[in-house]
Amino acid sequence: MLIGKSALFFHQGHYHSRLKTLVRASLSPHRRLRHLTPRIQSLALSSLHSLAASAASAAVVSTFHELKKYSFDVAVLAVFGEVVVDPRCKRELSRDYGIVEKGYNSFPTRIPGTAYHAAVSARKRLGEIVREIITRERNNKEKKGLLLGQLLDFKDGEGGTLTDEEIADNLIGVVFAARDTTASVLTWVLKFLADDRKLLEAVKAEQMAIYEANEGGGECLTWGQIRNMPLTYRVIMESLRMASIISFTFREAVADVEYKGYLIPKGWKVMPLFRNIHHSPEFFPDPQKFDPSRFEVPPRPNTFMPFGNGSHACPGNELAKLEVLIFLHHLLTNFRWEVVGKGNGVQYSPFPVPLEGLPARFWREPRSSTPLKHSCNPF
Numbered sequence: 001m002l003i004g005k006s007a008l009f010f011h012q013g014h015y016h017s018r019l020k021t022l023v024r025a026s027l028s029p030h031r032r033l034r035h036l037t038p039r040i041q042s043l044a045l046s047s048l049h050s051l052a053a054s055a056a057s058a059a060v061v062s063t064f065h066e067l068k069k070y071s072f073d074v075a076v077l078a079v080f081g082e083v084v085v086d087p088r089c090k091r092e093l094s095r096d097y098g099i100v101e102k103g104y105n106s107f108p109t110r111i112p113g114t115a116y117h118a119a120v121s122a123r124k125r126l127g128e129i130v131r132e133i134i135t136r137e138r139n140n141k142e143k144k145g146l147l148l149g150q151l152l153d154f155k156d157g158e159g160g161t162l163t164d165e166e167i168a169d170n171l172i173g174v175v176f177a178a179r180d181t182t183a184s185v186l187t188w189v190l191k192f193l194a195d196d197r198k199l200l201e202a203v204k205a206e207q208m209a210i211y212e213a214n215e216g217g218g219e220c221l222t223w224g225q226i227r228n229m230p231l232t233y234r235v236i237m238e239s240l241r242m243a244s245i246i247s248f249t250f251r252e253a254v255a256d257v258e259y260k261g262y263l264i265p266k267g268w269k270v271m272p273l274f275r276n277i278h279h280s281p282e283f284f285p286d287p288q289k290f291d292p293s294r295f296e297v298p299p300r301p302n303t304f305m306p307f308g309n310g311s312h313a314c315p316g317n318e319l320a321k322l323e324v325l326i327f328l329h330h331l332l333t334n335f336r337w338e339v340v341g342k343g344n345g346v347q348y349s350p351f352p353v354p355l356e357g358l359p360a361r362f363w364r365e366p367r368s369s370t371p372l373k374h375s376c377n378p379f
């Protein structure tokens, strides 16, 4: 009801694989994402500017709440493209996503005044906004390779196309899958870095070397630089393991399976618990310790699955890592943050995030007197 019954998550077989091919193609790193990096950098910078602006008046913000705005903007950019969603439309989409999200884990009753009832109405409005965009873009020849364009242009072997409802459910679903997940991981990265000053300094040194090579931030990050941040990348991997934000998934045995002497009969539901695998001392010694160096060697196959595995594995994993790397570069080279309070405890909303979304203050590094660029074009 709240995502849309035609969204690919809920399907298998032919329909799922057709859609998955389109979603994957629209998010492929070399063909698509590298062209989005200048815009993602601009979004990271403007998000940091607004965060730091609030710190100027000593405001404490919920890190998760603020980062959700960034991950939402990036998702809208990757799915719809830049020109398609004007600022007013984006504000409406963001507001309605927020309401859907609140009702997503609430008791499903249609009684007016409940979170679920509000979420159903917000989902209806989201559908109307997205269908308007679809109608407008159908005849636009400049659709490029973004997901919206891919879905609109889709034709199967017999010339069949996707209905507006199928397109809308998938667009809405992909943005939904992208927003809180990425913001949650980024929030954990900031927490783990704040907890370990030595590591923070080492990651900062890696980013400062790139910053200096780019003439003190005068040049924008290049694709090659983003793909070569080994320590920062390992910190992200270790944060994904520690937080295991998608801690499990659902599957169904499609045939009788025998596993370690147990029979899982066909049709039984199976819940692989990613977090238990990620926290098993057999695969990750001293699993409660935050130690990015464990990723200096690749983990054993099927022991590290923050983005799932198999036919339903996450098609957005490269985008998620890219936007986190870009954000961290600009944060570490031009800004500082300070966690307010102990920063301990976990809250499920429904993904695990540090308690109260990690209250923190952000401010601009005093040494950076030059105005920061708001736009980037490294090509």
Ligand code: HEM
Pocket (backbone or CB within 6 Å): 008, 009, 010, 020, 023, 027, 075, 078, 173, 174, 175, 177, 178, 179, 181, 182, 185, 245, 246, 249, 250, 305, 306, 307, 308, 309, 311, 312, 313, 314, 315, 316, 317, 319, 320
């Ligand atoms: C750090 C951020 C992210 C994490 C940890 C994450 C994790 C996951 C996981 C574990 C699954 C598989 C669920 C299952 O097997 O049942 C999944 C599926 C999915 N994710 Fe992500 N994801 C992230 C970001 C994104 C982004 C940025 C996008 C899109 C732009 C995205 C789009 C999707 C979609 C469409 C699926 C469904 C795939 C299918 O059913 O075939 N995700 N994600």
